[in-house]
Amino acid sequence: MALRTAVVGGGTISGRHLDGLSDCPYTDLVGICDVDADRARSVASEYGIANYTDMQELLDDANLDWVHICTPVATHLDLATMAIEAGVPVLIQKPVTETVEEYERLKATAEKHDVPVSVVHNHDFDPAMRKLTAAIEDGAVGDVRSVEVRYAGQTYPDDVRRGEWAFQLPGGEFEEGIPHPLYLLLRVGGYPRDLDDVQVSTHLVREYDRPFTYDGTKVQYVSDSDVLCSTTLLPGDVPDKGVHVHGDDGVLIADLVSQTLVRLDRDYQASAINRALSNVKRAADRLLGNVDNLRAFVRDKRSDEWDVKTEMNSHYYQFEADALALEGRGERPVPLEEAGWTIRLMEAIREAAADQAAVTQDASVTR
Structure with missing residues (x-):
């Protein structure tokens, strides 16, 4: 029912x-x-x-x-x-x-x-992210040593997107989008083993009419599974978003703009030929990924079938998984704990931004 x-x-x-x-x-x-x-x-x-x-x-x-x-x-x-x-x-x-x-x-x-x-947390279920997590679970890169989420091309704090309420946030519209890279980092790298060890840097590059405290940040921590995790978040007009996973046996690179996955599994610096093969491998993986995405896009346009829609639409994918979990058919796709750690990291960013703003203010007063 x-x-x-x-x-x-x-x-x-x-x-x-x-x-x-x-x-x-x-x-x-x-x-x-x-x-x-x-x-x-x-x-x-x-x-x-x-x-x-x-x-x-x-x-x-x-x-x-x-x-x-x-x-x-x-x-x-x-x-x-x-x-x-x-x-x-x-x-x-x-x-x-x-x-x-x-x-x-x-x-x-x-x-x-x-x-x-x-x-x-819909981007957990983007096509590239589903491929990435499946590859990790299949042991494609061995034991994971580090995860880096690059999330450039976010909206600026004063961009008009969600409404006036977003401008009440310390980072404005920029902050409204921050949960995405944070929960991606938590999903792939794991939760911090100690919140006190989370390192945060923030900066405020532009001047705004409103009292925003930051428009860029970097977060780093070691997870409870001993993985070095980091993410860099920047505003901009050209999106560059991806997840790099380094393991004992290789590297996985999920491009969240093209929704493609690249796997590197050998020493591509060993010779000039291998260095050239590195570019060939990256291009081939991206080409195959783009072909798969194009096929899925065409199927989506030609079909009203729900299973086809969930293939490319990460919101729909999560809605289905959540609905099935409520019926007793599987686990909730996003545990509440992941959401809790996301807001903990966001609060750490706010605190770091406030501290940096106070230092800047003190320096200006001293001068």
Whole structure:
């Protein structure tokens, strides 16, 4: 039986949830809730579902099996708590909450009521990431020694994307996108073995009309599985996003822009021929990856089959995996702990940025 599901929040990201849930064979999209009555009615009319402006009314009337929260992060804790206390499983847009303290409260409430809660970490399920994690599990590079996530081409803090609420964040719109590379690093490299050992550097390169504290950061730690993990996050107009995995027996490079995976498994510096072969190997892997992606894209355009859609759409892939888990068919694809570590790293970045801003301010006063 399909899960009766509603979406809370009718803003920018909710369209992916509404489209996915209306197509997914394991869900029955029944409602939309938004504080803007006109927006709620408009969305409801488009999808043929009920509309609400009050979360409690939605929970009381809709007989829900699942609710997706797609609202500004400052509202996540209160809305998720209402759903949990009503016994309704929750999927929350990233980041899980605004602070670590809020996350701990949410986790405790979920455990108290024994209600499943998860978070949208959709890029964990990009085609290249699924290939990467499968290759690691198959032992393609042996024991993993380091993971590096490069995430350049993020939006600038003052870019207008999500709405005014994003500008209240210390890093503005730039910070709104930071969870993505952090949870990718956590997924592939593991969780920090000690939060106190996490090293963070931040900088503020541009001048903004608003009091943003950073527009770039680097995070590094050693994971509980003894993997050296690092990520560099920068704004820019040219995206350059990828995951490098170094193991005892080789290297895997997932390009998140082209959604291709390169595997290097020999000493390509041994000779001039081998150095040339390195370029050939990279080009061949990317070409084959692009061919696979093109085939999947064509299938997606020609077919309305749900299985085809999930192949390229990472949101849909996670929605299906979550829905099946709620039916007892598999584990939740994103454990709440991954979301908790994401917000811990985000809070460490904020603290480092605040410290750097204070140092800069002191230096300017001294001069």
